[in-house]
Amino acid sequence: MTAPGKAQAQEQGPLDEEQLIDSRPRNAMNRSGHRQASVFNSLAGCHLHHPIPLVLKLLMLTLFAGILVAILAQGNLCRPCSWDWTFFQGKCYFFSKSQRNWHDSVTACKEAGAQLVIVESAEEQSFLQQTSKSKGVTWMGLSDLNKEGTWHWVDGSPLSSSLGNYWNTGEPNNIGEEDCAEFKNDGWNDGRCENSNFWICKKTATSCSNN
Structure with missing residues (x-):
């Protein structure tokens, strides 16, 4: 008579590489996943609530407006001679x-x-x-x-x-x-x-x- 444990192993067959990877201890995966999630959430919270992105947007908008004004003003600048004169x-x-x-x-x-x-x-x-x-x-x-x-x-x-x-x-x-x-x-x-x-x-x- 075959032992119950051995029969179950024979029915499942050899484990392939993917199954071996999945066979890592669940508690280890949970700890690692929990740690990564905590880091991600911390970074996400920084982007969502930290005021730096808004400040950068305001600075970029101000810079763009300044460049636009300079371009428009250049057309009205008085030049005594053309560029090639x-x-x-x-x-x-x-x-x-x-x-x-x-x-x-x-x-x-x-x-x-x-x-x-x-x-x-x-x-x-x-x-x-x-x-x-x-x-x-x-x-x-x-x-x-x-x-x-x-x-x-x-x-x-x-x-x-x-x-x-x-x-x-x-x-x-x-x-x-x-x-x-x-x-x-x-x-x-x-x-x-x-x-x-x-x-x-x-x-x-x-x-x-x-x-």
């Missing part, structure tokens, strides 16, 4: 990054609401000469296209004698029909209007007064 003594200057002939340079400046640059003072000349020297040969709004040897700016005004000393030594020499003026090296040079140079546009800066 340079401000100097009440004027805005555009220094081209590409090259064109003299006539196309005049047109490009007109399309931008400006003029191919007219030099009006020694300070302006120094500013323009230094900047153009770092780029390369650059057109200015001066030519003797109407009459050889008589130089006029693009607005029709004649070249003053006080500015005539900015020509490089021996210039203008009109070699090969050179009728358009350019910044070259440390002074001015007369070049062929068909050459491709950089160019400088000039216009009056925007007034930022509240009147």
Whole structure:
């Protein structure tokens, strides 16, 4: 006769891995589960009742509102010149990054609401000469296209004698029909209007007064 205990073991068969895991002492599982639940409840209680999340939300809302106000205000800020123009003594200057002939340079400046640059003072000349020297040969709004040897700016005004000393030594020499003026090296040079140079546009800066 088979013992009752052995018969019961034979009916159940060998325990698989999952059953072995489940066969751990119930009291051990209960203690571990109770401990985990207590920790979870403590954390949940902290999130539910602690005021920090509300404070963070208020800070984020305030920060967002500040950024929004800054963006809106930026559109109303007065800028004397556009982003790609340079401000100097009440004027805005555009220094081209590409090259064109003299006539196309005049047109490009007109399309931008400006003029191919007219030099009006020694300070302006120094500013323009230094900047153009770092780029390369650059057109200015001066030519003797109407009459050889008589130089006029693009607005029709004649070249003053006080500015005539900015020509490089021996210039203008009109070699090969050179009728358009350019910044070259440390002074001015007369070049062929068909050459491709950089160019400088000039216009009056925007007034930022509240009147």
